[in-house]
Amino acid sequence: MVVVHRVFRRESALAPRLVRAVPDGGTARAAQVAAHLDDYVMGLHHHHSLEDELIWPLLHARGADGGLGERMEEQHQRIDRTLAVVAEWLPAWLREASPIAREELALALAEHHTVLLEHLDDEERLVLPLVAEHLTVDEWELVGRRGLEGLPKDKVLLAVGAILEDATPEERAYFLGRAPLLGRLMWRLVGRRKYAASCRALRGPLDGETGR
Template sequence: MRSIAVPGTTTPYTQEMLMIHRVFRREAAQLLHFVTTTGAGDVSRARQVAEAVREYIGGLHHHHGVEDELIWPLLHARAQVHDDLVIRMEMQHEALDVTLTTLQGLLPRWEAIAGPADRDALAEALTDHRQVLLDHLGDEETLVMPLVEEHLTTVEWQEVGRRGLENVPRSKVFLALGAILEEATPEERREFLGRVPLAGRMLWRIVGRRRYQRQMAALRGGAV
């Protein structure tokens, strides 16, 4: 996630955060569907879905780690009148960490035998996680992003975006880009791709988009 100010303004373009949040909302719902529709004893499918859950967990951990390090301290220092909101964000991150730890602990047994009881336990944990996630993302978007626009500089916001991409392996860049663009509006897509270097845009159009579609088809099958 890279960020610049909208032309003619000097405030961070926080719409990008909403684009990232769409990815987590979509993946949390899809992973729950993938788990509940995996047949008893289908170890191959369980392993495939478990790997997707682990990638999701790693991505959410990294996303929140960047916020913990680069956003909340600045808002604590500059928006003290709204400190209660920032503290709420931090507490929600802690609650989400608990749900992710639970998910991580349930994966090995389920992917080993794909038993129905383990599947149901994982589905319940994903349901609990998703509710905490949705509450947090909604609060962050409506209550905290306006504070970011007011109290962070565009340079500081750009650093948030740069750090957000740091742990994406080169082999998964197209996967990350496709996930962000999948539900983007035409305006958001133009804005986002407009800041990708020309070579990257060409690779995305020639190779990346189809690669992303193939990867998603392999994971989703007939699921939407």
């Protein structure tokens, strides 16, 4: 979970910067950033749905959630509300890439980042010890497998790249060691280059940020 959380920490921090780096009227670039935001939101919702399906029912059935389930659900709702504000400003920004819509969208994404970090910190501090104590290894590994299986096939290699980007060598070895042989070959032959090219295309304009 911590490795996946790093993805959401990194991408939610980058999101306001990516938006602010789009020039006035840069609708083509705005569309590119918006597509990335769509993928980010899809991944976050998928992650939360897996927790709701595969973690919380087991902790509750084993009398181990201690009321944390309600706290996590409330935080999920707060996160969803921040994303609703993002969704409200995206169409206006996509139409004209105007400075007002750009700043409002960036502010909404910054608020989302703040609320998300609180949730991720709580999960790592409060929930992961319960998972380690009350879930079996097979139950926990199912969460990871379903995380990739539930993604669109054309997004899987990019998701693998996002997970491995900030992973330690030990984490990389653990993650890839549990992937099927075909998956490991695809990552080495295609995935690494595909993810690197995607990052260059998306993040390249940040090199010229003006500090807006």
